[in-house]
Amino acid sequence: MRILAEQCGYCGACVAVCPQNILELSDMKVTVHDGCEKCDFCLVVCPLGAIRS
Numbered sequence: 001m002r003i004l005a006e007q008c009g010y011c012g013a014c015v016a017v018c019p020q021n022i023l024e025l026s027d028m029k030v031t032v033h034d035g036c037e038k039c040d041f042c043l044v045v046c047p048l049g050a051i052r053s
Helices: 013-017 041-045
Strands: 023-026 029-032
Touching: 013 023, 013 041
Parallel strands: none
Antiparallel strands: 023 029
């Protein structure tokens, strides 16, 4: 998974739905930590389409 920083609105929707708690919103960017299981919850809830699998 990758976050397209230029498209991201930093709303935190992806962080809120991540069942693995590997997404972090800080300093106006989303950081993806190790442990992603490719559930795609974040991809589905992103209102700006800033997440790609």
